[in-house]
Structures are given as C-alpha cells and as structure tokens.
Amino acid sequence: MFEALETGKFLDKDSYDEREQVLRDQLLQYQFELAQQQVPVIVVMAGVDGAGKGSVVHQLNTWMDPRGIETNALWMHSDEEESRPHYWRYWRALPRRGEIGIFLGSWYSRLLRVALEDKPDRARQAHRLTQINDFERLLTADGYLIVKFWLHVTRETQRLQLSEEAPIQQQNPRVGADAKAWWKAYPAVLKYAQKALLETDTGNAPWHLVEAEDRRYRDIAVGELLLDAMATRSERRDSPPSPPVPTNISRGQPTVLDTVDTQARLGKKEYREQLADYQNRLQDLAWKAHRQQRSFVAVFEGWDAAGKGSAIRRVTGAIDPRLYHLVQYAAPTDEERDHHYLWRFWRNLQRNGRATLFDRSWYGRVLVERVEGFASHEQWQRAYNEINQFEEQLVEHDIVLCKFWLHISPEEQLARFKEREATPHKQYKITEEDWRNREKWRDYELAVEDMVAHTSTADAPWTLVAGNDKYYARIQILSTLCERLEAALD
Amino acid sequence: MFEALETGKFLDKDSYDEREQVLRDQLLQYQFELAQQQVPVIVVMAGVDGAGKGSVVHQLNTWMDPRGIETNALWMHSDEEESRPHYWRYWRALPRRGEIGIFLGSWYSRLLRVALEDKPDRARQAHRLTQINDFERLLTADGYLIVKFWLHVTRETQRLQLSEEAPIQQQNPRVGADAKAWWKAYPAVLKYAQKALLETDTGNAPWHLVEAEDRRYRDIAVGELLLDAMATRSERRDSPPSPPVPTNISRGQPTVLDTVDTQARLGKKEYREQLADYQNRLQDLAWKAHRQQRSFVAVFEGWDAAGKGSAIRRVTGAIDPRLYHLVQYAAPTDEERDHHYLWRFWRNLQRNGRATLFDRSWYGRVLVERVEGFASHEQWQRAYNEINQFEEQLVEHDIVLCKFWLHISPEEQLARFKEREATPHKQYKITEEDWRNREKWRDYELAVEDMVAHTSTADAPWTLVAGNDKYYARIQILSTLCERLEAALD
Numbered sequence: 001m002f003e004a005l006e007t008g009k010f011l012d013k014d015s016y017d018e019r020e021q022v023l024r025d026q027l028l029q030y031q032f033e034l035a036q037q038q039v040p041v042i043v044v045m046a047g048v049d050g051a052g053k054g055s056v057v058h059q060l061n062t063w064m065d066p067r068g069i070e071t072n073a074l075w076m077h078s079d080e081e082e083s084r085p086h087y088w089r090y091w092r093a094l095p096r097r098g099e100i101g102i103f104l105g106s107w108y109s110r111l112l113r114v115a116l117e118d119k120p121d122r123a124r125q126a127h128r129l130t131q132i133n134d135f136e137r138l139l140t141a142d143g144y145l146i147v148k149f150w151l152h153v154t155r156e157t158q159r160l161q162l163s164e165e166a167p168i169q170q171q172n173p174r175v176g177a178d179a180k181a182w183w184k185a186y187p188a189v190l191k192y193a194q195k196a197l198l199e200t201d202t203g204n205a206p207w208h209l210v211e212a213e214d215r216r217y218r219d220i221a222v223g224e225l226l227l228d229a230m231a232t233r234s235e236r237r238d239s240p241p242s243p244p245v246p247t248n249i250s251r252g253q254p255t256v257l258d259t260v261d262t263q264a265r266l267g268k269k270e271y272r273e274q275l276a277d278y279q280n281r282l283q284d285l286a287w288k289a290h291r292q293q294r295s296f297v298a299v300f301e302g303w304d305a306a307g308k309g310s311a312i313r314r315v316t317g318a319i320d321p322r323l324y325h326l327v328q329y330a331a332p333t334d335e336e337r338d339h340h341y342l343w344r345f346w347r348n349l350q351r352n353g354r355a356t357l358f359d360r361s362w363y364g365r366v367l368v369e370r371v372e373g374f375a376s377h378e379q380w381q382r383a384y385n386e387i388n389q390f391e392e393q394l395v396e397h398d399i400v401l402c403k404f405w406l407h408i409s410p411e412e413q414l415a416r417f418k419e420r421e422a423t424p425h426k427q428y429k430i431t432e433e434d435w436r437n438r439e440k441w442r443d444y445e446l447a448v449e450d451m452v453a454h455t456s457t458a459d460a461p462w463t464l465v466a467g468n469d470k471y472y473a474r475i476q477i478l479s480t481l482c483e484r485l486e487a488a489l490d
Numbered sequence: 491m492f493e494a495l496e497t498g499k500f501l502d503k504d505s506y507d508e509r510e511q512v513l514r515d516q517l518l519q520y521q522f523e524l525a526q527q528q529v530p531v532i533v534v535m536a537g538v539d540g541a542g543k544g545s546v547v548h549q550l551n552t553w554m555d556p557r558g559i560e561t562n563a564l565w566m567h568s569d570e571e572e573s574r575p576h577y578w579r580y581w582r583a584l585p586r587r588g589e590i591g592i593f594l595g596s597w598y599s600r601l602l603r604v605a606l607e608d609k610p611d612r613a614r615q616a617h618r619l620t621q622i623n624d625f626e627r628l629l630t631a632d633g634y635l636i637v638k639f640w641l642h643v644t645r646e647t648q649r650l651q652l653s654e655e656a657p658i659q660q661q662n663p664r665v666g667a668d669a670k671a672w673w674k675a676y677p678a679v680l681k682y683a684q685k686a687l688l689e690t691d692t693g694n695a696p697w698h699l700v701e702a703e704d705r706r707y708r709d710i711a712v713g714e715l716l717l718d719a720m721a722t723r724s725e726r727r728d729s730p731p732s733p734p735v736p737t738n739i740s741r742g743q744p745t746v747l748d749t750v751d752t753q754a755r756l757g758k759k760e761y762r763e764q765l766a767d768y769q770n771r772l773q774d775l776a777w778k779a780h781r782q783q784r785s786f787v788a789v790f791e792g793w794d795a796a797g798k799g800s801a802i803r804r805v806t807g808a809i810d811p812r813l814y815h816l817v818q819y820a821a822p823t824d825e826e827r828d829h830h831y832l833w834r835f836w837r838n839l840q841r842n843g844r845a846t847l848f849d850r851s852w853y854g855r856v857l858v859e860r861v862e863g864f865a866s867h868e869q870w871q872r873a874y875n876e877i878n879q880f881e882e883q884l885v886e887h888d889i890v891l892c893k894f895w896l897h898i899s900p901e902e903q904l905a906r907f908k909e910r911e912a913t914p915h916k917q918y919k920i921t922e923e924d925w926r927n928r929e930k931w932r933d934y935e936l937a938v939e940d941m942v943a944h945t946s947t948a949d950a951p952w953t954l955v956a957g958n959d960k961y962y963a964r965i966q967i968l969s970t971l972c973e974r975l976e977a978a979l980d
Binding site for chain 2: 038040079080083084085086087088091092094096097098122123126127130131134138139141142144203293335338339340341342343346347349350351352353382386389393394396397399
C-alpha cells in the first residue's frame, strides 16, 4: 500500500503561500464551529520515523487557535502511566467536547514498537488491534471526530532525515534517540503498519495516507484533509447537508497511475510467441489448481476502452470452460439492490478448484459509486475495510486473488473513442456515458489512487497494467496470473 | 452470566393464552411495517442443545406471516458450502430488504463446536470472534436489524431433553445425533458461549438471554423481545419517535435478585469475631498486594439504604489509608459531562499496589441512566460491551476486580426509610428522590438482572450481597475481598 504513495508530490512556494492563506482561514472557521457544536476532535499523527510528524503538528497549532488544542506527545513514559492499564494514558489525555486533542504518539505506537522486537507475539498483536478498534468505536459512538494521518517517506529519505543530511528545508526536528534502530527496522515497521492500518481503516475513523517527502505538500495535505473532515462533520448537524468543502489536496499532483509506464510496447511477433507460451502455462496451471482443489479469482477494473474485454478473452481462451466462470457486472438487478452491495459478488463465487473472473467487481463501490455519488462519503469510506475483510476471507480459504487495473492515458482513450465512433461494428461500444465519464477523469484518478493505497495488500496486491499497447497489457496480465498461480500451487 | 438466568421463570396456560393473543397481532403488524419500510431482519437463534431452538422458530413462523420469513437451518452441510469460504453459506442465505431471515445454526455454530474439540486454537477463536463482529457491523451499517437470542437451560434439563425423559409438554423435537457429546461438553459450551456472547454483545446487535426451562415462558419471551426490537426499529424512521411498545416479558417473573437469601442472618457475637478476623486478614492482604505491586478495585452498587456506606467503612477501616482511595459518584461535574461517561472512572484509577473503592460506578450507565432515561436505549445497550472491554483492561493489568450489589427486600427498604425519617441525625439521608426511586423498584430489578447477566464474567464476577442483615452483608463483602485477594496474590 505504501508504494502507491511514492509518486513525488510537491508544492512550490507560491502555490503553498496561496493555499495556506485559504486553508488557515477555513481551519479557524471550522475549529470555531465544532467548538460551538461541542464536538471533540482527535487527531492521530502517525508515520515512519523522520517523516516530520512533529513539524506537521507544530504547523497545525500555528494555523489554528492553540487555546482549543492540546498536543499530547506521549513519548516520555512516566511511571504514573506504566503503573496503570495501558489505555489510562490516552483516557486522561482525551479532549473535552468542543476541543481538539492531537496525539503524537498514540495507541498505535505500542503496535509499531514491536518492529524493534525479535519475536513479536502474533496473538497479542491481534488482540491489541481489536482493542484499538473497540476504543475508537467507543469514542466515535460518543460523538468524537477521529482523524488519523499516516506520513510516509522512503527509506532513503528517512536515512537522510535521521542522519541530518537532508536539505535544510526538509529537515524535521527530532526527539527520539534510537534513530538507527528505527532505520534498520524500516521494512518491519512498514509491515506492521500495513496490517495495523488495514485493520483499523474503518468508516468512522479512517486513515489518511500522506506522502511526506516534500514539507510543503505534506503540511498542506494534512491541513486540507483535516479541514475536509471537520467541515464534513460540522455540516452533518445541519439540514439539509451542504456538499463538503472542495479540497484541493491533489490538484496538479501526480498519482499512483503516473508511475505506470504508458509507453511500454511489445512487437507483434514477440507478442504472439509470449501469448502462446503464457496461455499454455495458464491452461496447465488451471488444471493443476483444479487437481489441488485450489481456486483463483481475478478482478478486472480499468478505464473505459482500456481493453478489459479483449484481455479477458485472452485469459478465458487459455482455460478449459469447465474450470472458469466469467461474471460481468453492470447496474445491479432488483434482487441485488435488495441486498448488501457485496452480496452479488459472494453469490457468484465458484467452488474449490475453479476460477472466477470478475469483469468489474466490488471495487465499483469505491470507484463509480464514489465518483457519481451513488454511495455516500461514509459508505465508500467504510467500504475499504469491508472489502479488505471480504478479500481476507478469500485468501484464508486459499484462493489466489489477482486484481488488475487496466490503465491507459487520456489521449489514448480519446483516440480509441474516436475510432469506435468511426468503425461501424464498434459503434455499439461507445455511449454518451463514456464521454461523460471521461470528463471526470481526474475524479476517477483520485479514486483509483485511494483504492490502490487502501486495498493493495501483501496477499491481494493490485497490478497496474500499462494498457496503451494492448499486446503489452495482455501479456502483463497473463504473466501475472501464471506467476501468482505458480507461487501458490504445490 | 448464565446462572443469572436460572430463576425459574414460567407461565401458566391462561397467562400464555392471553399474552399470545396480543403478541401475534403485534408481531404481524410490525412484520408488515418493516416490510413496507424495506428493513431486512435477521434473527439468530442460539443456545445450548436441548433448549428448544427449533420449537421457538416453529412458533415464530406460526405467529407471523411465513411468506416473508425464510428459516435457515444450516445443520446439513453441503459440499457446495464446504468448498467455498465459510461465510458464503450465510451470505447466500441473507434475507432481502423487507424480509425476515431466521438462522438456526449461524455464524456462532462453528465457534461453539470447538467445545467438542480437544485443544481449541485460541488465536483462531479470537479471529473468528473478530470476523463475527465485522460481519454483523457490515450488515447493521447497511440497515439490517439483527436480533440474537441465547436460550439457556441447566445441564440437568438438557439431560432430560436429550434423553427424552422430559415431561411431554417440555419436549423439543431434535435433529442432532450427537446428543451425548453435547451433554458431556455442556460446561465447555457454556465457557465458549460466555466468551462469544460477551464479545459480540454490541449495541447494534445485542444478545437477548432467555431462560428456556418453561416452554410457554420461553416462547412468549422470545416473541416479545423480537417484537420490541422490531417496534423500536420501525419507529426509528418516524419522527418524532414514540416510546417503544411496552413489553411484558418479565411481568411477575422472578429475577436473579430472588435467588438472594434475604433471610440470612448473623448474630452480633459471631459478627464481631468474624469482623475482627477478616479485617486483620484484609489489612495484611492490602500490604501484601502493595509489596507485589498488585492493585484491587472494588465496586459497590445497591439499593438506596442497602447499607453501602456502612459496609464500605468496614472495608476502609481495615486498610491503611495510604493504600486505598475511595471515590464517590453522584451526578457528573461539568468537566465530566464534557467527556465520555467512562472518563470519570478511568481518571480515578489508582496506581499499582493500591486499592480503588468505587461507591457507585460505571454501572450507573445501565442502572439509573437506563431507568431514568438519561441514556438512550442504544447507549445503555452498547454500554455492556464497553464496560466489559473496560474491565478486561483492568484484569489484563492484573487488577483484582470485585463487584458487589447490596440487595435488600422492598419491605426492608421501607422500614429503613421510615426509621431515617424518624431519626433526627439520619433525616439528611432520606430525600424525595429516594421515594421516587422506590416506585421504580421493578424497573431497577430488571436493570440489575440484565446487568448481572451481561457483565458477570469469570474474572470480574458480581457478588449479590444479602443485605437485610447488615452484619451478614458486611462479612460477605469482607470475606469475598479476602478470598479474591488470597487467590490472586503470590
């Protein structure tokens, strides 16, 4: 999930100044409104060491009225704390109604600290995660607004920060003494953090993942996300609700989709050879999976005209029809609408030893339903957690789960749309709706970025497919399927 | 928690007939209303084997319109189910919006089945509990109404049922073949059930614990509780909300308080001897706990004039003042009101090696706040779970937790009230409010019964103190404290 954050987001000084001006006015305004409404706010600032958590918190205190904010550092452990149940320290630091409590070091710290241990106790970690969810649920049920940030930097940036070799304008003041230990533990920290973030990314207390390489971007992003959460909450009390404050966090910023090399190409001859090779392998693997009674599930999502259909045909073309089931999803039927949105995917899940291919999937909840407003903010926000829990059940049942996003550039899409309009037997493929969706390219881009960041797990990773060249895309999909299956089967 | 259900509730035929008449009309009415409102309803029928789960479900189908009800037995396992992730079977059986799905055998079955195993895997059990909570939360967030019943019978009744020696009018038709295995595993089933019920007793999907010794009482109780849940949900949509349908489930039935022997007495001489003895022991134990840096927490709840104050004085009289802190709770202060209701208890928790004595406690949430309507139905329902989680944290911190309910009969209370009014130096102790509370005796009795059933755990049991005789009560409290401490200290 963290790789999705490494896209090189940054802000130049002019943009920063301009946005800061607007942001601080609005933050003050909503701080005041939530105080009036007696809403207590909890801000959790977490992230890898050296990402500048302290600096961001300092900035928030500068932007808002510090009289209504209490910052809890919790990095000095007192024996008063140690001699009581662990959560006592958090309970005593909870903000009053109408105030803001910022937690630098929080109920997540202990969880990540195990990265420094030799043999962490898995059952204990699981229990602590349950306690965190219980604690946050208890607070949100009581009216607390909880906003959680995870600041991410690469290991190299962390090294520069910790060694104080970073350019002066990126340096963050530090308090911890064990910088080297944390740097050594970087991969372990990310591993534990991923698990913790996935399991505590609930609709009530969602995580906001922020790339923290650039100080200016980092501070503005945190500020605008906090503003958005406060504004949404503030307006929940009024009726009728007005649309949330439009946030500009990602205006002009690269997303995870910009990491896809859309120029990747494959020659026709190479394609034919590789296609035959991978299709043969996949055919054998599907039978092998069947003999071992293992299933696999492949999810296909992507832009309109990205070539999902033709790519899926190359997959189905390789597998014995008795061994797979292809399901296509458009608008739900009446019966489906009468159930939970996940029901229509559960019902089509094939039995052991068979493959289920999903042409569009449960990710519609956080893509089209989010962008078109069919799902409320609360609904799609909650869906990341629901989807991760669903996929965890598939993985626990030993199902191999592959998820593909077929990516093309907007220019390529335009060319394909025009070709479709011009070609008689392809005209049925292009509708008014496709053109309308195209206008929301940026919204979808942001939704895809969030989706990848929140649902790309070790067992169920997203594969971003470079789709401008159809040959290249098909081979990428087939090879991924083969490799995942080969790794999973005995 | 289950002992609290063994009070001998029953209904004679005339009462049954009279109440059934009203009940079935209302059940039909709310079944129709929820169908109109497109609310899907899930009824989970769980309980020990032989408690008559099938018979109750049959009865519900008779009372309501079976066309809107689907009963899922799930006791025949198909290979279609086995070859998919475990929850697939439940997803496919979920009711449509506006319909009712009754689950006989549910996501709890697998959890209890481990009682038949030799060495259950604790981490796996914990994970399954988390999955259950996730599943139910996902459904309730989507608008499902979930009503869960646990039917309890004693082991002896179970034996009679399973051997078909029970009086014919109590016999329940049975489907399972492994009756003997279940009877042998009765204590293990209750152990696992207690853990499962406590951890899944959430505000959204609460458990209803029903004594199932008497068929008539059992059926009417389940029917009336279901009706109450449906009516509450139905009215949530209207505004302004009307008060829930008054349910008569416990009218005239004995509660757990009736199991307290209010006639228990202790002579003055015996009292003096035992008092000196236990106070000495407690004094030593408090120092020993201090040396071992162990804490203990004692909670005192009870009827007005039950003698809490004088009992607490016998406890504090035995402990070095440096080793204990006594906190009395009345209405919350402004600052306390500005926090979560548990905050004012967390803040007074003493450090390791000291005792904290709570004169009234967090149980106010499910007693006075429930009865007086200071907490909403949803709030006090949710509080059982929150309280259990809070106490779990105390126990995990090796705190010895004792909870006392001082019980007196209403006649004894009346006598004490009158004595207070007649005695000049005691008049300050009796107020208008005490007389008002007295009128709600029955409401409090039911609240106490629910409280004991939902929060009496192995590590934090309730002690119901026979308080009509003050001597007896004080010795019961002191001896319980001594025994719990002796068992816990090295």
